[in-house]
Structure formats: structure tokens, C-alpha cells
Amino acid sequence: MTTPLAVVVLAAGRGTRMQSSRPKVLHPLAGRPMIRHVLDTLEQLRPDRLVVVVGEEMAEVSELVAPHPSVVQRERLGTGHAVMAAGATFADFDGDVLIAYADTPLIGVETFRRVLAARRASPQPAVVVLGFRPADPGAYGRLVMGEDGGLEAIVEAKDATPEQRALGLCNSGMMVACGRSLPGLLARIANDNAKGEYYLTDLVHLARAEGLACAAVEGRVEDLIGVNSRADLAAAEAVVQARLRARAMAEGATLIDPASVFFSWDTRLGRDVTVAPFVTFGPGVSVGDRVEIRSFCHLEGASVADDALIGPYARLRPGAKIEDGAHIGNFVEIKNAAVEPKAKVNHLTYIGDARIGAAANIGAGTITCNYDGFSKSLTDIGVGAFIGSNSSLVAPVKIGDGAIVGAGSVIASDVAADALALTRAGHEERPGWARAFRERKRAAKAAGRGAGAGAGAGAGERDKAKGGV
Ligand code: UD1
Ligand code: MG
Numbered sequence: 001m002t003t004p005l006a007v008v009v010l011a012a013g014r015g016t017r018m019q020s021s022r023p024k025v026l027h028p029l030a031g032r033p034m035i036r037h038v039l040d041t042l043e044q045l046r047p048d049r050l051v052v053v054v055g056e057e058m059a060e061v062s063e064l065v066a067p068h069p070s071v072v073q074r075e076r077l078g079t080g081h082a083v084m085a086a087g088a089t090f091a092d093f094d095g096d097v098l099i100a101y102a103d104t105p106l107i108g109v110e111t112f113r114r115v116l117a118a119r120r121a122s123p124q125p126a127v128v129v130l131g132f133r134p135a136d137p138g139a140y141g142r143l144v145m146g147e148d149g150g151l152e153a154i155v156e157a158k159d160a161t162p163e164q165r166a167l168g169l170c171n172s173g174m175m176v177a178c179g180r181s182l183p184g185l186l187a188r189i190a191n192d193n194a195k196g197e198y199y200l201t202d203l204v205h206l207a208r209a210e211g212l213a214c215a216a217v218e219g220r221v222e223d224l225i226g227v228n229s230r231a232d233l234a235a236a237e238a239v240v241q242a243r244l245r246a247r248a249m250a251e252g253a254t255l256i257d258p259a260s261v262f263f264s265w266d267t268r269l270g271r272d273v274t275v276a277p278f279v280t281f282g283p284g285v286s287v288g289d290r291v292e293i294r295s296f297c298h299l300e301g302a303s304v305a306d307d308a309l310i311g312p313y314a315r316l317r318p319g320a321k322i323e324d325g326a327h328i329g330n331f332v333e334i335k336n337a338a339v340e341p342k343a344k345v346n347h348l349t350y351i352g353d354a355r356i357g358a359a360a361n362i363g364a365g366t367i368t369c370n371y372d373g374f375s376k377s378l379t380d381i382g383v384g385a386f387i388g389s390n391s392s393l394v395a396p397v398k399i400g401d402g403a404i405v406g407a408g409s410v411i412a413s414d415v416a417a418d419a420l421a422l423t424r425a426g427h428e429e430r431p432g433w434a435r436a437f438r439e440r441k442r443a444a445k446a447a448g449r450g451a452g453a454g455a456g457a458g459a460g461e462r463d464k465a466k467g468g469v
Helices: 033-041 060-067 079-085 108-120 180-188 201-207 230-250 435-446 459-465
Strands: 003-008 049-055 070-073 095-101 127-132 142-145 149-156 170-178 214-217 253-255 273-275 280-282 297-299 314-316 320-322 327-339 342-356 367-369 377-382 393-394 397-399
Touching: 003 079, 033 049, 033 060, 033 095, 033 108, 049 060, 049 079, 060 070, 070 079, 079 180, 079 201, 095 108, 108 127, 108 170, 108 214, 127 149, 142 170, 142 314, 142 367, 149 214, 170 180, 170 201, 170 297, 170 342, 201 214, 230 253, 393 397
Parallel strands: 003 049, 003 095, 049 070, 127 214, 253 273, 280 297, 297 314, 314 327, 320 327, 327 342, 342 367, 342 377, 367 393, 377 397
Antiparallel strands: 095 170, 127 170, 142 149
16 A cells, blocks of 8 residues: 655745746746746646645645645744644655655656655655755755664754754755654744744754654755745746756757756757757747758747648747748747748748738738727638738738739738739839939039039929939
């Protein structure tokens, strides 16, 4: 029979060192809040109970963690106090209680499993703590090990003696405790320390004082960064990005310069995708096989099907659906629009709230005018249609299959299939006018009369020449 498991995730801290008006655990890593990373990993353990401890005014955190329940720690009196706030979760709980800090988001499920295994190995230690050896132990709590290899105490850096501060093995914050011992041990935690807080870490020496064994398991440094400041957040982001890049390559994508490609936690790339330098994937992007994404593209909430070509300098916004073999070129923005197979939108274009039919060709500078200041409207462009350069399509509007829109047109009414539509001012041409104009100007300058006065052209021509051509 497996031991029942309860999980308590601490997220109520103020995050003072972040200098932020948002709760610390909502700051994103690879495009999603830090606490979601922790929860996704913990869910893989299939715990019998899981509760998140949040602070007051953290309704946003409670919503984000739902359907997991959250409890409010009204006063922020320390990590031990926070676990007490979740006491109902493990009252009379005959199993293991895993405590995780939401500001330590990179722990993998295997590491959690190792700590659980250590707790379940006989003779069962009452508390097992996950430790690590960071290059700079800084403000982390130090693990004081006994001569028998057991864990004797955790000492917070602010309360440590110089000898204790010199210890390299630090507290990651994650621990597993015996559910039957936990309530009694928590009740004995005091706040007579440098911060005047109820430290969860006191659990270890309190257990030892009762003759209960405690143990430490060592984890990898890069998994155990505790995010307390923006600098820590950047360090954690670098670790996540390195993992996501490695995964993309392992799954068959070529990243020409991995360090300049940024992924979101859920980016999906197919096989034989090539990503050039300086590309950013926001959340919600999936890319099919054999797609080429050239430099300086930004994609978010978009799907790109097999064999498509994107960029350089393309922006795919939420709802962009680029279908098989379509081309999206430089300085093109696509939002909430399907670009059907083999259609081309290659230059300087905005396509929003639209359908671009298969094999249609959208000329340079085309704009779908989708917004009237109040609501959005659709542009529907048929299969094989051709939109001439610098056209404005005023939505709602439908361009039929195979229709041609002449360059420079403003199209505000539907165009029938296979028709030509164009709106254009008439063409006026005056033979020789330009040469006469230049001669007149040069002559005036030579005579010292400056620019502006007419010479050589008739009165009508003079008027037109005023203020330049
Ligand atoms: C804590 C540990 C330290 C460890 C480090 C690892 C304690 C006393 N210290 O220090 O030994 O090396 O984590 O990163 O536990 N929280 C609450 N309520 C509170 C206070 C904190 O829910 O009243 C939550 C925070 O939201 C956070 C976690 O507990 O997710 C840890 O709190 P934090 O203040 O970041 O502790 P550290 O100083 O990092
Ligand atoms: Mg912390």
C-alpha cells in the first residue's frame, strides 16, 4: 500500500525583495506564473490533498491555483506560521506531508520523488530536507549535519555563527515530514530569532530534541534557485530557457543560435524546423514540421503548419493560423486570421480578423482596416485572389475567389469572384513639363532671383510650381 501524500505549497510571502506590486509567485518564468511551474510538477505526484497558502489580497493567486484549494495566512509571520495556517489539511493525516515553496519553481518531479523515497526508507526519518550547494550560499539557510550523517538543524543565515555560515550545504526549502509528528512539532516553533518569525526550518532541531531522526537529500543547484529578487528571477529564467532550447533540439529542431531564441513553457516545434537567431515565442505557439522561422520574429498564441516560411521580422499575434506552405514575410503582422495553404503575405502588411484564401497573394503594404474605434469586423479574401500593393480593405468586406484588387485601392464593398476592383484617382500627364520646370529653376537661380519665381512656364504652370512639386 502506498503512503498517503498531502502537499502544502507556500505562496503567502510578501516578496519584498522583488520591489513589485504583484505577488512574487505570479511573476512569470517562460511565459507562465512561477507558481504554476511548481504545481504542474507536484500534480505529477498525484497527491491525496494539495493546498496552497496565500496571503490576504491574493485572490489572483487563489484563482490561478484552482481547483486546488487555498488557505489565507492573515499575518505573514514566517514559513512555519504559513504551514500552521494549512493545519486542517494534515490534521489526523497518517501519511507524508510534502512542503514546497512556490518561489522555488524549477524542482523536477524526480527530485521530489527522491526526497519522498528517503522519507519512506527505513528507519523512517521524521523529516527529510532537500539540500543543495549553491556557488554562493548567501542568504540561504545552512544544513548542519551530524557526525552520523543525519541532519541536526537548519540555521538561517541571519542567525548563523561564522562557522555555520561557512557551511556549503543549504536548505532548498522543500521538505517531507511525517504527518503524525508534524502538528506537534509545528506547535513548538518559536519566533526568538533575527527576523522575529516562525521559521519552518526549526522543525529539524525540534524533531532532533525529541530523539526523532532527520535526513538531508542533495539536489542539483540549477533546480533549486529560490526566487527572491529580480536577479534571481533572471537566473531562473536562464535555466528554464536552457532546458527548453535543449528540448526543442532533442525533438528535431535546428536552432542556429540557441542562446538568442526564447521559448515559452508550452512552445511546440515539429521536426526539421529551423529557427534563425533572435526569435521569441510567447505562450501558446505550435509549429509544424519543416517550418523555417527567420530572424527577428515574435510569435504568440499562433499556429504554424508544415512547410510554412515565417519572417524575417514577422509578428504573429494570438489567433494567427498559418496553414501549410504559406509565406509570411518581413514587417507583416497577423492577428486572429487564417492564412490558408500556400497563400503569400510577404511585405509590410497588417492582416487582422481575416481569412486569406489558399494561394492568394497579398501585395506589399496591404492593410485590413478591421477596427472602427468600437468593434472589429472581418475581411474575407477568396482562394487565389490577388490584392495589389498598398490597398486598404475596409471591413466587413469580402473579396471573391480569383478577384484582383488594383494597387492603391480602398475597397469598402464586396468584390465578386474573378472581378477586377480598383479605386484610383485619374492619371494626369503633361509632356515635357518636368524638363521645363528644371530649366526655369536653374535660370532663376543663376540670375540670383532665388527659388519660387516663375520663369519660362505659363501663369497656370507658375501657380502649380509654388511650394515645390
Ligand atoms: C527560505 C528558508 C531558507 C531557504 C530558502 C530557500 C525559512 C525560514 N527559510 O528562506 O532556509 O534556504 O527559503 O529558497 O523557511 N511564505 C509564506 N508565508 C510567510 C513567509 C513566507 O507563505 O509568512 C512563503 C513565500 O511566499 C515563499 C516561501 O514561503 O514562497 C519562502 O519564503 P521566503 O521569504 O522567500 O524565504 P527565504 O528567505 O527565501
Ligand atoms: Mg525565498
